[in-house]
Amino acid sequence: MSAVLEGRAEGPTxxxxxxxxxxxxxxxxxxxxxxxxxxxxxxxFLYGLMLSFEPKDGSLFGNYARFFxxxxxxxxxxxxxxxxxxxxxxxxxIAIPIAFRVRLMRRQRLLTxxxxxxxxxxxxxxxxxxxxxFGPQGWxxxxxxxxxxxxxxxxxxxxxxxxxxxxxxxxxxFTFLLTLSYVTGIDPSLENAAATLGAGPAARFRExxxxxxxxxxxITFCLSFVQAYSVLxxxxxxxxxxxxxxxxxxxxxxxxxxxxxxxxASAIAMIMGAVQLLVVVAVLGCRSLFYRGxxxxxxx
Amino acid sequence: MTVGATTFxxxxxxxxxxxxxxxxxxxxxxxxxxxxxxxxLLGPSxxxxxxxLNCIAGLLPVSGGRIMLDDRRVDVLRPEERGxxxxxxxxxxxxxxxxxxNIGFGLRMRGVPKPELEKRVDAALAAVRLxxxxxxxPGQLSGGQQQRVAIARAxxxxxxxxxxxxxxxxxxxxxxxxxxxxxxxxxxxxxxxTIYVTHDQEEALSLADRIVVLRDGAIRQVGTPAxxxxxxxxxxxxxxxxxxxxxxxxxxxxxxxxxxxxxxGTVIRGRMRAASASKAAVAAIRPDDLEPTGTDSGIxxxxxxxxxxxxxxxxxxxxxxxxxxxxASPYPLQRGAxxxxxxxxxxxxxxxxxx
Numbered sequence: 001m002s003a004v005l006e007g008r009a010e011g012p013t014x015x016x017x018x019x020x021x022x023x024x025x026x027x028x029x030x031x032x033x034x035x036x037x038x039x040x041x042x043x044x045f046l047y048g049l050m051l052s053f054e055p056k057d058g059s060l061f062g063n064y065a066r067f068f069x070x071x072x073x074x075x076x077x078x079x080x081x082x083x084x085x086x087x088x089x090x091x092x093x094i095a096i097p098i099a100f101r102v103r104l105m106r107r108q109r110l111l112t113x114x115x116x117x118x119x120x121x122x123x124x125x126x127x128x129x130x131x132x133x134f135g136p137q138g139w140x141x142x143x144x145x146x147x148x149x150x151x152x153x154x155x156x157x158x159x160x161x162x163x164x165x166x167x168x169x170x171x172x173x174f175t176f177l178l179t180l181s182y183v184t185g186i187d188p189s190l191e192n193a194a195a196t197l198g199a200g201p202a203a204r205f206r207e208x209x210x211x212x213x214x215x216x217x218x219i220t221f222c223l224s225f226v227q228a229y230s231v232l233x234x235x236x237x238x239x240x241x242x243x244x245x246x247x248x249x250x251x252x253x254x255x256x257x258x259x260x261x262x263x264x265a266s267a268i269a270m271i272m273g274a275v276q277l278l279v280v281v282a283v284l285g286c287r288s289l290f291y292r293g294x295x296x297x298x299x300x
Numbered sequence: 301m302t303v304g305a306t307t308f309x310x311x312x313x314x315x316x317x318x319x320x321x322x323x324x325x326x327x328x329x330x331x332x333x334x335x336x337x338x339x340x341l342l343g344p345s346x347x348x349x350x351x352x353l354n355c356i357a358g359l360l361p362v363s364g365g366r367i368m369l370d371d372r373r374v375d376v377l378r379p380e381e382r383g384x385x386x387x388x389x390x391x392x393x394x395x396x397x398x399x400x401x402n403i404g405f406g407l408r409m410r411g412v413p414k415p416e417l418e419k420r421v422d423a424a425l426a427a428v429r430l431x432x433x434x435x436x437x438p439g440q441l442s443g444g445q446q447q448r449v450a451i452a453r454a455x456x457x458x459x460x461x462x463x464x465x466x467x468x469x470x471x472x473x474x475x476x477x478x479x480x481x482x483x484x485x486x487x488x489x490x491x492x493x494t495i496y497v498t499h500d501q502e503e504a505l506s507l508a509d510r511i512v513v514l515r516d517g518a519i520r521q522v523g524t525p526a527x528x529x530x531x532x533x534x535x536x537x538x539x540x541x542x543x544x545x546x547x548x549x550x551x552x553x554x555x556x557x558x559x560x561x562x563x564x565g566t567v568i569r570g571r572m573r574a575a576s577a578s579k580a581a582v583a584a585i586r587p588d589d590l591e592p593t594g595t596d597s598g599i600x601x602x603x604x605x606x607x608x609x610x611x612x613x614x615x616x617x618x619x620x621x622x623x624x625x626x627x628a629s630p631y632p633l634q635r636g637a638x639x640x641x642x643x644x645x646x647x648x649x650x651x652x653x654x655x
Contacts, residue, residue, distance in 0.1 A: 035458055036319065127542075161455060187390070187392065189388050189390055191390050191396075192357075192379070192386075192388070192392065193357070193388060193392035193393075193394070193453075194394075194405070194409075195359070195378070195379040195380050196357055196358075196359070196379050196380070196382075196384060196385065196386040196412050196454075196463075197380075197385075197405050197406035197453070197454075197457065198380045198409035198411055199380055199403070199409045200378075200380050201404070203409060207394075207405070208394060212395070212396055228382045229500050252443040282431065291395070291396030291437075292393050293396070293397055293437065294395060294439065
């Protein structure tokens with residue numbers, strides 16, 4: 001009995017017990033980050049959420065009722081989805097085969113540098129470029145007319161396809177780089193093993209690569225989708241901001257800076273967030289149906 | 301899919317070369333392997349042994365030469381068309397498939413019907429004694445178990461040729477010994493042909509019917525373990541076979557088959573292994589064969605260190621010119637003591653003109 005008590009008295013110190021739970025001096029290093037998240041994300045988010053429940057008409061759900069009662073407003077959800085979904089899917093479908101080729105290349109760094117450029121340039125510059133390139137006097141129309149394929153310039157811009165192309169251009173590098181990192185993360189000896197066991201290229205992709213890639217591709221899809229869903233500049237610059245490409249961020253922008261109804265703008269932002277969250281949760285939910293462990297040959 | 305021949309008489313490597321940019325990893329290998337043989341490719345890291353194995357498997361294209369199964373050319377086939385089984389150093393198990401699925405993969409790719417597939421997978425599981433782990437994922441197994449899965453996966457398709465790339469190098473010493481016996485047992489029970497890459501001479505000696513010693517992308521010697529162990533043809537091979545002592549000396553004459561070598565004023569006898577144009581030669585002696593003579597013949601050394609080795613003592617001595625000699629001693633020695641070391645003439649190998 002006394003031995004037990006003594007044992008407890010001489011047991012591990014508080015510091016040791018905290019360390020056993022993974023809390024030590026280094027844990028303090030997360031504090032600046034926590035402060036940043038609290039100040040720049042959590043607080044504005046909660047502030048906006050509260051604001052969205054204080055509409056001009058005084059009722060609690062006034063903004064939300066107005067949004068879902070007006071097709072001009074709630075229609076933006078689907079217009080944005082109609083852009084963001086196919087764009088993300090297309091980017092992913094283009095990125096996978098290219099990543100499979102690039103993973104075997106030796107000068108990957110040069111290529112990745114080239115691909116990062118469009119990300120750094122930003123959507124506005126890309127949209128500006130498109131305005132010239134696809135314009136009536138741009139290379140696109142002139143080349144097609146010179147080739148005799150067109151008699152009068154066609155207008156790609158100022159509509160759905162203008163924004164679509166711009167989103168593909170700006171979104172692809174991001175999607176590709178993420179996909180590449182997942183593809184190169186797969187132990188190449190797995191492919192060799194599959195080959196020596198008699199699996200041809202198609203079977204190797206289907207049986208080995210794809211199941212191991214799906215979790216990563218789901219994450220890539222989510223991140224790319226969220227990026228595409230919050231499109232604003234190109235929807236205005238190369239789209240049809242009053243019609244086909246009246247995306248949800250335009251509705252929020254107009255509420256905030258044309259009607260000066262910050263409460264309504266906050267409500268729209270919340271709805272936008274909810275839609276994104278819904279898609280992300282759905283995609284990640286599907287992901288859990290697949291194997292999610294390490295993509296290398298376990299230990300060894 | 302037309303997967304490889306089920307059987308063959310001989311595998312021929314004919315001048316197989318492999319270049320990586322400016323670096324030549326294989327400088328033209330010529331080798332004939334009989335059906336049913338267990339061949340070890342032995343050599344230090346970077347000697348080209350894994351490259352050779354990958355070329356045979358089809359994972360690396362050859363830069364020159366041919367690989368023939370009897371009179372069928374296989375170096376032009378893709379790996380999935382060769383039908384060889386391969387065991388990888390890191391096992392390369394599919395992490396998302398259960399042990400059963402992993403082992404059944406090759407059969408499934410060959411379109412084996414399900415009932416037969418299940419039966420053969422069960423047999424393979426039994427052969428490597430993993431019946432109870434069949435539904436686990438590879439990540440849940442220990443290293444030795446993963447290794448056995450990798451072997452079962454390679455042999456379940458009954459390949460005419462099994463290729464193993466240092467399969468035991470990631471295991472601990474005890475498990476390595478057990479798996480060595482397992483591999484030998486499986487090879488014998490299947491009657492398959494095995495090519496086994498290793499840098500461990502003990503593994504090669506205990507497993508192989510014939511050992512191929514590689515160095516700098518070229519074959520140095522081919523022979524049975526006994527031949528290589530007793531009479532290595534080259535100083536490099538001797539080095540690999542445990543001839544740890546290499547002493548420079550001067551040839552002073554021949555007596556029958558024995559060469560007389562003057563080492564720092566002491567003449568010792570040894571078997572001539574490689575002729576010498578000049579008088580310079582190297583004597584190679586295993587530490588176990590070099591012992592204190594107890595007389596006033598032998599090479600004089602000063603004892604630097606003595607270790608207890610259970611059955612005896614392992615000593616390190618230094619000659620007058622500073623050459624280190626490792627030797628065995630049945631009795632303990634004091635550090636700093638002066639002893640003379642000698643070995644039977646049959647245990648001393650003399651290599652001429654060695655570089």
